[in-house]
Amino acid sequence: MAIIRQKHTLLLLLLCVILPFSRSKSEPESVTESSIHDLLKSKGLPVGLFPKEVESFTLYDTGLLEVFLRGPCLTKFDTMAFYESTVRANLTYRSLTGVEGLSQEELFLWLPVKDIIVDDPKSGLILFDIGVAHKQLSLSLFEDPPDCKSEDFLNLKKKSRKEIGFDAQI
Template identity: 65%
Template sequence: MAATLWFLEFTILLILPFSQCDSIHNLLVNKGLPAGLLPKAVKSYNLDEEGHLEVFLDQPCLAKFENRVYFESVIRGNLSYGELTGLVGLSQEELFLWLPVKDIIVDDPSSGLILFDVGVVHKQFSLSLFEDPPDCKPDVQGSLLLRSGSINFTIV
């Protein structure tokens, strides 16, 4: 009986650290990033030992923070503490243009700011905008998206 109880406690202690990262949102928080960087609609994700992250959604979708953000069905990047860099599959609307988000960085959490690098400009936002994972709506509401050098129109 004592051996069985000891084995159960040992098993729980082994599993507990892995169960804390059961969702991509918990993983982001454990890496010093806000949970709301990715939408609720994440189907699954893969993270390898080098920090290469792949996030899978059922379909591309749009979410709204301060600006609209477009998530492709697969988002890739490199995850390290306070940083999601080398992003592919994430775009942000700026002045009627869709620009790819290259990096997302939280340098100093006490500042309350998060930095989005969209290539031509670095945008700072309040971390509070990204506390909760947003709802993500399919891209059917009439948007102009610039992706892979092509222009896609969707008519309402």
């Protein structure tokens, strides 16, 4: 009976030691930042990369960041920017890579933002990779979280298509 009790005690002890380390990599990381803007700042990124309309976010152990907005919306930095209701990216120090759910307007085209990188904060520049080009923008454009309007995107999209000769069929 004493041997069985020792085995149970040893098994319980092993479980107590192993379980804290067996958390799946896809589980959310415990984040102490109170907002997405605090998280961005702690990672060396400007707080104005995401609009004020962020409802929540999840940061996974893998570095995957999911940001949830109230809905799709439109804002302006140097050009118009469109946020889908969910934006995903891999977050590392001073960069968001593999961005999904964010587009910028360039010459009447909406191009997806692929990466956002602050190489050297002293330069005062932030790099936006939009696939066909790399844009360097002033970090000062992102000092404050912008307001994001949801109804303006559909109106702008209709207007842009008509201006370049297409009927808007939304």
